[in-house]
Amino acid sequence: MSGVIEIEGLRKTFRSVRKGHRVAVAGFDLLVEAGQVHGFLGPNGSGKTTTLRALLGLVRADAGQMRVFGADAPQSLPQVAHRVGAIVESPQFFGNFTGHRTLRLLALAGGVPVSRVDEVLEQVGLRDRGHDRVKGYSLGMKQRLAVASALLKGPELLILDEPANGLDPAGIREMRDLMRTLAGNGVTVLVSSHILAEIQLICDHVTIISRGRRVTAGPVTEVLAGFDRNECLVRADDLIRAEQLLQAAGLTVTAHADHLVVGGVPDPTLISRTLGEQDVWVRELTPVRPDLESVFLELTGAGQQPTLPRQTDGGSAPGPSGAPSIDLDEFRGVQA
Numbered sequence: 516m517s518g519v520i521e522i523e524g525l526r527k528t529f530r531s532v533r534k535g536h537r538v539a540v541a542g543f544d545l546l547v548e549a550g551q552v553h554g555f556l557g558p559n560g561s562g563k564t565t566t567l568r569a570l571l572g573l574v575r576a577d578a579g580q581m582r583v584f585g586a587d588a589p590q591s592l593p594q595v596a597h598r599v600g601a602i603v604e605s606p607q608f609f610g611n612f613t614g615h616r617t618l619r620l621l622a623l624a625g626g627v628p629v630s631r632v633d634e635v636l637e638q639v640g641l642r643d644r645g646h647d648r649v650k651g652y653s654l655g656m657k658q659r660l661a662v663a664s665a666l667l668k669g670p671e672l673l674i675l676d677e678p679a680n681g682l683d684p685a686g687i688r689e690m691r692d693l694m695r696t697l698a699g700n701g702v703t704v705l706v707s708s709h710i711l712a713e714i715q716l717i718c719d720h721v722t723i724i725s726r727g728r729r730v731t732a733g734p735v736t737e738v739l740a741g742f743d744r745n746e747c748l749v750r751a752d753d754l755i756r757a758e759q760l761l762q763a764a765g766l767t768v769t770a771h772a773d774h775l776v777v778g779g780v781p782d783p784t785l786i787s788r789t790l791g792e793q794d795v796w797v798r799e800l801t802p803v804r805p806d807l808e809s810v811f812l813e814l815t816g817a818g819q820q821p822t823l824p825r826q827t828d829g830g831s832a833p834g835p836s837g838a839p840s841i842d843l844d845e846f847r848g849v850q851a
């Protein structure tokens with residue numbers, strides 16, 4: 516393997532006297548290559564944060580190999596630390612300090628020229644608010660200040676754990692634009708999230724984790740293409756006859772209240788011709804393309820408990836049916 520981040524066979528089990536042991540990461544692999552904006556996706560409790568913490572040495576892995584820019588992680592991270600910016604645990608800022616002062620202190624502490632402060636404030640869109648106190652910042656502005664602090668040293672790799680968490684749609688859009696700008700400037704970005712619409716809009720590559728294991732990885736377009744079943748949504752003037760005719764033509768048809776979903780249709784004209792020849796007229800014919808949400812739900816089984824908020828996927832806390840679940844409202848709520 517060769518990449519900016521390489522993880523092979525990572526394992527981490529948390530043990531406590533009271534709760535017993537909890538397998539957080541169960542033999543996980545990840546490869547992030549230079550120039551990628553790589554989405555790291557998984558339901559709540561699937562092991563994303565533990566993976567990133569293990570990579571950065573914030574928690575000790577039980578087994579596995581990890582490298583960042585070719586240096587063994589976390590032991591040799593100091594050799595490459597100047598090339599990496601990471602926000603894995605929400606940084607706490609002094610509310611009475613301004614954003615500018617906060618970054619100035621961090622620059623001085625990190626041996627970075629203070630001239631970088633204005634540059635990173637500009638980069639994250641906080642230039643006009645840099646001299647306001649942090650306690651007056653919105654959550655989105657605090658997140659951007661955190662990103663600014665990670666950008667001070669001009670990293671080639673930025674690792675962000677759930678940067679859109681808790682943000683409103685406008686804040687999410689700002690974060691998304693920021694990540695795109697950074698990627699445009701050649702920064703490799705690894706961003707974990709359970710907000711799928713976000714990942715699909717920002718990332719070119721994706722790795723999906725469920726119960727501590729990788730369930731798929733690759734370019735977003737290829738991952739989605741692998742789930743394309745050549746389905747079409749059909750609305751017609753006589754839906755019952757349409758269903759019968761399409762079934763008779765050998766197509767897979769699923770009937771819904773006001774439409775049909777027809778599977779295995781490489782060419783949609785097959786549908787309009789089959790129906791038109793029998794005087795059934797198509798009102799709508801739309802190819803159904805898989806999105807990351809449907810792929811994610813299929814791979815992680817997370818859709819089986821859609822009404823239970825914030826279930827974990829850690830193996831020891833499954834939903835009532837034994838299936839992991841996620842907070843679907845958080846997915847669907849993001850349309851920024």
Ligand SMILES: Nc1ncnc2c1ncn2[C@@H]1O[C@H](COP(=O)(O)OP(=O)(O)OP(=O)(O)O)[C@@H](O)[C@H]1O
Pocket residue numbers: 529530537538539540557558559560561562563564565566709827828829830
């Ligand atoms: N310090 C800890 N002690 C005990 N268990 C832990 C600890 N940290 C994480 N876990 C457990 O490990 C599993 C994976 O958690 P982790 O935080 O890595 O998931 P995640 O994918 O980042 O979830 P989220 O999206 O909710 O942040 C969960 O079951 C969690 O409860």
